Amino acid sequence: MKKPVQLSENVFLIDDFDLSMAERTGTYVLTEEKVTLIETSASPSIPYILEGLQTLGVSPADISYIIVTHIHLDHAGGAGLMLQHCPNAKVIVHPKGARHLVDPSRLIMGAKAVYGEKFSQLFDPIVEIPEERLVIKGEGDTLEISDRLTLEFLDTPGHANHHFSIYHPLAKGIFSGDTAGIFYPQLDRDGIGFYLPTTSPNQFDPEKMLHSIRRFKELGIERIYFGHYGMSENPSEAFKQVESWLEVFFNEAKQIVLEEKHPEKQVEYITQKLYDKIKNHLTQQGLPEQHPIYELLHLDVTVSAMGLAHYLNMKIGGTH
Template sequence: MKKPLQISQNVYLIDDHDLKMEERTGTYVLAEDEITLIETSASPSIPYILEGLNSLGISPEDISYIILTHIHLDHAGGAGLMLTHCPNAMVIVHPKGARHLADPSRLIQGAKAVYGDKFSDLFDPIVEVPEDRLIVKGKGDTLKISEKLTLEFLDTPGHANHHLGVYHPLTKGIFSGDTAGIYYPQLDREGIEFYLPTTSPNQFDPEKMLHSISRFMDLGIERIYFGHYGMSENPAEAFRQVENWLHVFLEEAKQVFADENQRIRLVENITKNLYDKVQSHLRKQGLADNHHIYELLYLDINVSSMGLAHYLMKLNGGTH
């Protein structure tokens, strides 16, 4: 296993090997007086987090807080299991997410709808978070984790209604979860800076997403700490690309939805059209068609297509 990366002042990144993929989902470690984790990924990632903490010389008993940007299982599914290793930690979550951590039955049901028979392999076990270990934080709330650092919480819907943004004033950085999209550091190494929106089901709302992104811009941030994956020090370019691709995602999805023949296999056809667009874009930038990133891109686009399909069906009164 590769060691955690120090990516800014007292901020480390552990690769969670989510979905058995490197550089898919990360856990951030804030090595302050009150040691704080941001995200846990799903339960199969917990051994990687524990190993990463060990390599940083941090005991799980030393963790004070585990912050979840939102409760989708690839960000929060392992929180209950992680707590069994962290007897002194509290879990911080959006007001709309707390009850689903205490009773994850609806989370499980939703993930099974997306991942089908792969669910158990990817997410088990999902352990309930005891209610007395939960702290609710919302818009305007703060959390002091050292004399110099107080984190600030923002309500940032668009990807999900139960989504927090976490502002780190010392580094002028935002832990954006999934609201501001996905960053692909694998492509950076090929000389291609690339970001996509993530529009997964079932609370995707493009207007709310754009509004949340504008809130990030208003903060004058200099860094984005992405849930998927890593830090970008070029927020203006990240926001530009995410907004542009969000427009492309919506237009392609609407065209498929408007064609009765294509609508029969709605998600499949949206996925194909978007994947072709993304591949064409990357091909023009010199990326080989057999690059390993395409496996991850296809997965991300397919899940985003499910959310686009759900959004359009909801917009059209459930017509399918």
């Protein structure tokens, strides 16, 4: 168990050990008058969250809100189980995501298609959330969590259509979920600030993603609190890298989809191509070839390759 880390005033991060990996997915704890969690990861992460809260001296009964930026299981899969520990909490969700928390059958089906026989180990149990414990927030909505702090919600598709991000005006920060990509603090500690887009299936849309990132830029933020993983205080570099890699992801994947008609092969080839480019980029910056981050990078790129192949096949008009 890692102790929660304080990132800024009244903002703490608990490592959820998603997929049994450190610094993969985290839960943010806002210790304001109405204690608020942002993200829960999947259900196997709930014991880590409960232990982290105990370390912070926060009782689950004190929690007022559990916010999920979107309903992918690595962000919201544990929300129903967490809610069972939090008798006074409500779950805040995007308008397009609410019905899938009430009835998660389609979420389960989609995750099984991606993770296969590993599904149960990674995600069970997925607990339905009663409709009366959901609060829907969309573009421009706000949530007052103390006299001094009102959070603001932005509709930010690109990674998923059921995605919002949360602006924290006091910290001048955005809880970006997956829209602004992935941050790798493991590399940051080695002096390599590194960010990648996350283009997972099946609602990835590059134009929407770029539009959402433009909105973040217009806010003039000083901090990004990533779904994966942690806080960066260099938003301009994050946006620059994500936009640059998004172009690389798209162009490389498009070439493969045009040449290879079998979907499984497309994903395999896209994964390998992007992974090789990323590894080459990092080794050129002095990162050892045996660095443990490569395991996580390969996983992230594999999931992104699935989303790229799906989007491009739909766009190009194929029926593969």
